[in-house]
Amino acid sequence: MLEQYRICQTTGLRVFQSTENLIKANAVVAVIFLAIGGLFGLSIALTRWKAVHLLPADWFYLALTAHGLDVLVVWIVFFEIAVLYFASSVILGCRIATPRWAWAAFALMLIGALVTNVAVLMGNSSVMFTSYVPLKADPSFYVGIILFAVGTLIACFVFFGTLVIAKQEKTYEGSVPLVTFGATVAAIIAVFTLASGAIILIPTLLWSMGYISHIDTLMYRTVWWGFGHSSQQINVAAHISIWYLISAVVLGAKPLSEKVSRFAFLLYVLFLQLASAHHLLVDPGISSTWKVFNTSYAIYLAVLGSMIHGLTVPGQIEAAQRKKGYNNGMFEWLRKAPWGNPAFSGMFISLILFGFLGGISGVVMGVEQINLIIHNTIYVPGHFHATVVAGTTLAFMAVTYLLVPLIFRRALILPGWAKAQPYLFGLGVAGISVFMMGAGTLGVPRRHWDISQADAILPYDFPGAANLMMGLNGMSAILAALGGFMFIVVVVGSILFGKKIDASTEVPIAPPEDARVVGEYGNEDHPAIPGTIALVGVFFVSFILYYFVNWKYLAEVWPLR
């Protein structure tokens, strides 16, 4: 069967009709759930701000459960599926495999998301995103997640199928592009993740229905985190692919070394999933040997992967900019970067915040012993808002500014809003992360309605600084929510009312000569990247200092054996 496609005037990519529709559907649902989940998030931050204390306790725990599911899972995974279809069908110029199955996957995911949301909103499933046994949710809560997971699994196989078709029909030559390679890594990790989820959630469903009498809590946590943490590693692989994608499309950047960047992605496939250990470092019944090996991803080999991308992504941007003539001093390439283009600014802010806030804090709290002073404090959400919101969500927002003209073929409305949005959102999320981490070091617990504990029999007073931090967190959440609101207005508004783009009005995003800016590497055209090396140096010094400062903090607590 022959399928219809168009050639995008801007990029020269072949876009098939069925792919385009699938990407649109998945991206639109993703953005809707981002809006819903984001509102829940704002209400949580305002509740934990002592002076506001917005929600009553039962609504707080309900909103917290819904927030985790809707943004951490539904928004991110729907968007990732759109990215997978883009990275296979669009980038390889190939028709999508079994579009009907892809639509079935979409339907299952949507039904699953709705079923779980209804279960949560009914009020008898406030078990948090983690749904630790023996907290029991309504059976429909687990049914929804399982349906969603099955849909995602099908979508991953549609992606793999598309890769096979592209290879067979020879729509590209040589190896797949780096972005597709990264997306493949994300999809492989997704299959592992979803298998872990099925292994633990199917018995839990049966338990909630009364067919199984007992589920061991330690087993639950061990297997569940194979799903819960690994799903975040899908995000890492996906948003790093997007960093490469945006720098290629906006600046015409080319990887400094295909070999090094692909090697770094490969380390993810092999080692990232060991990170489920990060959640089990202070649990009984697990040996320190197991903890040390797994928490370090087998001697930090996945961290090595991320540290490599931390050099190669800004490095390829610097190289591309220098080839364009921004060659003065260390940082002209960075100063003269397209900071007014929200795709670029969003991508670069995502890169910086993910590395400095999310990456460093993640490694430090994953040290077996340091976890003792961090486990289940609000430091933990502080860390993962830096990775998943500042890193993944902001990268996804940035790439959306490219998808709107490319896939929806609409011009952005309110360009001024679009321009400011990544900065506002980035600032808000950076505040959320930093202040939650700060409150965490003062012992403030996560998932807690009221740290002033006015009604407790044996109250405990947190230091005033803790309340100050939680207030600042609330204010940052307002900024982030404003940034999120602007994103949704711009994107939804553009899709509905933006000026239609046809072949005659298309404006090239990158000047054509950019496609070959960085010449073949190894020759004299290959520019040095002193600015990136300086940035990486600053990063590394911060990393080392923060790492040892936390050992010092640990050394000050009561001796434990």
Next chain:
Amino acid sequence: MSVSPPQQKIWWNEPVPKSELIWVIIAFIWGLIMFFAMVWWHIYGEQNLSNESYRITAEDFSAKTEAMVEKYKVREESGYPVVHPPPGEDIYLIARLWQWWPILELEKGQSYRLHLSSLDWMHGFSLQPVNINVQVHPDYEMVLTITPDSAGEFGIICNEYCGIGHHLMLGRMYVVDERGN
């Protein structure tokens, strides 16, 4: 570009730029240092979790705790027994919906074998302001030897969500300078 196949078909034979190679080596060595830091701390550091834990039923743990309370109770506070066991003793702390029971009174600079378990759901032992955080499971008894090195009144917060009364689940621990003070 990253959105097109590698320019060099045989990309895996390309030389790696020096700046990248050096960074990969530095990052790898840093990983080794961080890995062995954890091992080193197990040998020389003072804050490590023991690997000692047992399976136990809620009834058995409850009975052990009550025996300790009966033997070493010194007074009562807000309906909670305050227990002052002799140094070096095995001490027990129950986590249940929604309390930490009983109140332990320890002596500064002495070591105790603290046994932690939950009688119902999962809870999070969070000793404040010291900031020691440990996961507490039902059916598992975790044993850690603690040596309080500061005196005063300490709060025990639950930091694992355990239902609607989670934020009310608070306990207390006292550390006194010498016996009775």
